[in-house]
Amino acid sequence: MSSIDDTINQINAAIVSIVIAVSFINLTLGTIGLVFNVIIFTRPSLRNEPCSLYFFSSTCFNLFVILVIVPIRIASEGFNTDITSYNIGICKLEFFVFYVVRTIPCWLIVLACVDRYLKSSTKVHIRRLSSLRTAKIAIYFIVSVLIILHIHMPIYYEITRTFDGYGNLIPACYGQTGFYRKFIAFWSMASYSLCPSLLMILFGMLTVRNVHLSGRIRSEVTSRRIDRQLACMLTAQVLAIVFSTLPFSVYRLYASFTASLPKDATRLAWENLAFKSASVLTYFAHSTSFYLYTLAGTIFRKELVKIVRRHLWKRNEIHRTLNLHGQQQSEKVQKVIKKHEATSKDRYGCIAKNRTEL
Structure with missing residues (x-):
C-alpha cells in the first residue's frame, strides 16, 4: 500500500470519527436543551x-432535526447503513423532508428578526404588525413556501x-448529474445558510x-424587560446560526468555483473531509439554542430556575409525604403491638389468677 493510500485511509477514518463525535455531542446537547425550550416557551410569561x-x-422543528436527522446521519456516515442508496422512494422522500425541516428553523429566526424590527419602529402602525396573529400567519406562510x-x-x-472515499463504486442518492447538481449546491447554500x-x-x-x-427606547413598547431579553436571546441565536453555517457556505462556493x-x-479526500466537517457543524445551529x-x-x-425549583419542591413534597406516611404507619404498627402486648398480659394474668384460685 502506497503512502497516498495511507493518507486517504487516515483522512477517511478522521471523517468518520469527526462525524460520529460531533453528532453525538449535538444529539446530547440538543435533546436536553430543546425539551427545556418547549417547557419554558409555553410558560405564561x-x-x-x-x-x-x-x-x-x-424549537419544534429543531427537535425533529436532532432526534431524527442526526441519528440517521450517524448511522449512514459512521456505520455505512444508508438505506436511501438502495430505495428510490426513500431517497426522494428523505432528502426532501430533511432539507425542508432543516431550513425552516433558520427562516423562523429571520421572522423573529423581522418582528424585532417591527416592534422597534417609531411608527405606531408598523409596531402593530408585531402580534401573535401576524406571527401565526407568517409561520404558516414560510413553512408552506419552503415546502x-x-x-x-x-x-x-x-x-x-x-x-466513495476509498475509491469503491457504490450507489448513492444524489441530484441528477449536470445542471441540476450544480443548481442544488447553490440552492442549499442560499436557502439554508447564505440568505x-x-x-x-x-x-x-x-x-x-x-x-x-427614536432617540430613546419607547416606554410603552420596547423598554419592557421581556422585549429587551428576547432581543438579546435573538442576537445570540443569530450569531450561532451565522457562525455554524458559514463554513458550509464557504465550502459550497469553493466547490462550485x-x-x-x-x-x-x-x-x-481532503475536500470530502472539509465538506463533512462543515456539514456536521451546521447541527450546532439546531442544538445550542437553549444554552x-x-x-x-x-x-x-428565571423561568428555568422556577421550573427546577418547582420540580425539586415537588420531589421534596413527595419524599416528605412518603416519610410522613411511613411514620404514621409505624405509629399504627407500634400501637397495634402495644395493644397486643397489653391484651396478652391481661390474658396471662387472668390465667395465672385462675390457677392460684384452683
Missing part, C-alpha cells in the same frame, strides 16, 4: 409574545453510482437604526 412563538416553532420551493427535490433526486444569515444581519442593523432614530478543475484522489438563551436572557433563566 413568554407564550403571549410573537417572538417567543417564533422561538417555540423553531413548495423544495418540491423539485423528489423529482430530480435519483440513485446513481459514485466513488437567512444575510437577512438576519440586515434586519438586526435596521432594528439598531430604528432605536437610534473549482468543480471544473482536475483533482487527484488525495485532494478529493444561548440561558446565557443571554435573564427572563429565560
Whole structure:
C-alpha cells in the first residue's frame, strides 16, 4: 500500500470519527436543551409574545432535526447503513423532508428578526404588525413556501453510482448529474445558510437604526424587560446560526468555483473531509439554542430556575409525604403491638389468677 493510500485511509477514518463525535455531542446537547425550550416557551410569561412563538416553532422543528436527522446521519456516515442508496422512494422522500425541516428553523429566526424590527419602529402602525396573529400567519406562510420551493427535490433526486472515499463504486442518492447538481449546491447554500444569515444581519442593523432614530427606547413598547431579553436571546441565536453555517457556505462556493478543475484522489479526500466537517457543524445551529438563551436572557433563566425549583419542591413534597406516611404507619404498627402486648398480659394474668384460685 502506497503512502497516498495511507493518507486517504487516515483522512477517511478522521471523517468518520469527526462525524460520529460531533453528532453525538449535538444529539446530547440538543435533546436536553430543546425539551427545556418547549417547557419554558409555553410558560405564561413568554407564550403571549410573537417572538417567543417564533422561538417555540423553531424549537419544534429543531427537535425533529436532532432526534431524527442526526441519528440517521450517524448511522449512514459512521456505520455505512444508508438505506436511501438502495430505495428510490426513500431517497426522494428523505432528502426532501430533511432539507425542508432543516431550513425552516433558520427562516423562523429571520421572522423573529423581522418582528424585532417591527416592534422597534417609531411608527405606531408598523409596531402593530408585531402580534401573535401576524406571527401565526407568517409561520404558516414560510413553512408552506419552503415546502413548495423544495418540491423539485423528489423529482430530480435519483440513485446513481459514485466513488466513495476509498475509491469503491457504490450507489448513492444524489441530484441528477449536470445542471441540476450544480443548481442544488447553490440552492442549499442560499436557502439554508447564505440568505437567512444575510437577512438576519440586515434586519438586526435596521432594528439598531430604528432605536437610534427614536432617540430613546419607547416606554410603552420596547423598554419592557421581556422585549429587551428576547432581543438579546435573538442576537445570540443569530450569531450561532451565522457562525455554524458559514463554513458550509464557504465550502459550497469553493466547490462550485473549482468543480471544473482536475483533482487527484488525495485532494478529493481532503475536500470530502472539509465538506463533512462543515456539514456536521451546521447541527450546532439546531442544538445550542437553549444554552444561548440561558446565557443571554435573564427572563429565560428565571423561568428555568422556577421550573427546577418547582420540580425539586415537588420531589421534596413527595419524599416528605412518603416519610410522613411511613411514620404514621409505624405509629399504627407500634400501637397495634402495644395493644397486643397489653391484651396478652391481661390474658396471662387472668390465667395465672385462675390457677392460684384452683
